[in-house]
Amino acid sequence: MNGWSASDIPDQSGRTAVVTGANSGIGYVTARELARRGARVVLACRDTTRGKAAEELLRAQAPGAQVRLARLDLADLDSVRTFAADLAEERLDLLVNNAGVMALPHRRTVDGFEMQFGTNHLGHFALTGLLLPRLRAAGPGARVVTVSSGLHFLGTVDPRDVNMDHRYRRWIAYGRSKSANLLFVHELARRLTAEGSGVVAAAAHPGYAATNLQTAGARMEERAWAERAAELLNRAVAQSAEEGALPSLYAATAPGVRQDDFFGPRVQLWRGSPARSLRASWTRDDRASAGLWAVSERMTGVTYEWVGA
DSSP states (O other), X not given: OTXXXXXXXXXXXXXXXXXXXXXXXXXXXXXXXXXXXXXXXEXXXXXXXXXXXXXXXXXXXXXXXXXXXXXXXXXXXXXXXXXXXXOOOSOOSEXXXXXXXXXXXXXXXXTSOBHHIIIIIIIHHHHHHHHHHHHHHHOTTOEEEEEXXXXXXXXXXXXXOTTOOSSOOHHHXXXXXXXXXXXXXXXXXXXXXXXXXXXXXXXXXXXXXXXXXXXXXXXXXTOHHHHHHHHHHHHHHOBOHHHHTHHHHHHHHOXXXXXXXXXXXXXXXXXXXXXXXXXXXXXXXXXXXXHHHHHHHHHHOOOOOOTTO
């Protein structure tokens, strides 16, 4: 994978993909590059106004692209269920769990969960479970790619306080939600292997890429100085969204991707072409991943059904 770039993406003709958070940043680039290679892409976006603008831009940048917009709010489980029920495609080859929020002031989802854990993990956990039958229908070669972060090293999920009701710290909450992404992939990969459906679960992270994630929290609190500082830092040291999307695209399309693989930029978890990434040991803990799975099923009300179970 040394030097791998978007030009190395294999032909995706005949494949259907859902990309969450596809209206900007990493998600937009991921959707655009999949469409350029011939995939039919569903842009799953919370804000349909921004989603429509992204769809129009994508069609301009990738003439002939097969794309459509569908509303999905991962912070609202009713929205997740509606999206899955209304998805017209009977089979699905690729689900990219990309959307996320970062370092927000303390907020709750519609269902009462801490916003970062609820959006970044629980929303995608529910979505994947609801769409898994369609991924199976695509047969071997179907993939689920979940976008985590190098900042998962900030901490793992506390099973006694998954919503951080006690002493909320925005960056620790973000790190825990990104560890939850990796624990989810670890357990999903184990279960998919056991059922033998051929669906592969892998993860990726973009390194430090310039997107609107860095400014969202400051904008929400109307801290103009912090928003400006984040913008300046992005310009000074971050790689582009095009570069940041490469690990996701590699996990989604490259041959030889294995269950529970985790890809990121090859240079110090920060920038460069995709490579297998370092990850915290706790994200491969079978007991922790199984425990989080049970908690997630209980919190979302989504119970996965397994072939042969």
